[in-house]
Amino acid sequence: MSRNLIIFTDSGDTIIDEGTQIFDERGIVVSADPIPGAGEVLRQLKEEGYRIALVADGAWESFQNVYRENGLADCFEEWIVSETVGEQKPARAMFDAAMEKMGLTEAHKSFIVMIGNNLSRDVAGANRYGITSVWLDWSPRYFHTPQEPDWQPDYRVKTPEELKLLIWQLEEGCGRKRELADRIACKGKQPFPI
Template sequence: MAVYHCVLFDLDGTLLDFGAAEHGALLETLEHFGLPATEQTEQTYRAINDGLWAALERGEIRQEKLVVRRFEKLQEELGGTQDPVQMNAYYLAQLAQRADVYPEVENTLRELAEVATLVVVSNGVEHVQLGRLERAGILPYFDGVFVSGKVGASKPSRKIFDAALHSLGIENRKKVLMVGDSLRADVSGGAAAGLDTCWCNFKDAPMPEKEKPTYTITNLEQLFEIVMEKEELANVGNPDKRHLV
């Protein structure tokens, strides 16, 4: 049996390159609504958006308000008069079409799916995240997808973790690992829900002083040695042998 029977994955910044997807979707949105599709506009939007998502994690704003408010604030900065509701709808439609997958993702999921239950736990809009998972071709590897917009709770709230584990009938949290790139949403959130955590430090950031992950990795394939037993590790990359389960 694997060391961890269930692995919860964050999506953006962990499996999918959200920066690339956001860049393309935002430029298309700005051009469509006749706004300046410049680097400065993009930086302004990202500062607004990042600030609002941080507020969401602190419980200061609801997600349905956030997704419209970011375009309201952008209009205020640019002096625009476009409908922020329409802008958000268009942006989300463009975002759902983009699935920029990190290179090692499919191999990692293929190997881990033979020894553990794999689940997505993501902050975001459900139809957008599902669309991106489908386009990326990795949706079949997961036994469940839990998105904050559908669940009604956002990471780091333990409610979204509880909802996922309850739905899957998983009771032993010592055998569950949360994997993600956000120290607050994934590491602190997972730990508060009684889970071991793995920080995806893909950008070689300094080790945090407060949030202490159980593990830290710089490449997703390092999860093999964390999740698998020795016998299972011996079968990694061997197409003729299945892992022991």
């Protein structure tokens, strides 16, 4: 089943518990565990037909190692990694790369959510880009109070299970947007691009 909502997600302390990372001598993560429930939620969203892109800062090899080890590599339609993009979030280039790789246009922005643990990178980047920001406030490692106006998330959840429920609610809202757009298209207006 195809879904209306498109998911961009960070990795560290959003899906993978940074506290469990094991590094090699080059600084590459060779092993790490998902945060409780995150692997199951990611797999379920993929199986339910959501298009999911990894949009994360770090080394390509680290993400490959961790997601293969945990049997989650196939959950992502695309992998947008700062090492290959050449910039880190909140840089626009990360989101531009995700849009391009996923074949998305400006018209899709109201259907995209960015999920992340970092207010200054994930949330600020999504807010500046004009997509919905979801803060997974699970980890004690980063800021917990917005220090800039664009660090304020659209939504805040504490666990992957809460995230799944939010995704379902947002999907329902996207379905209503899509129905409205389809009705407008039937009245001779420009067809909706999804």
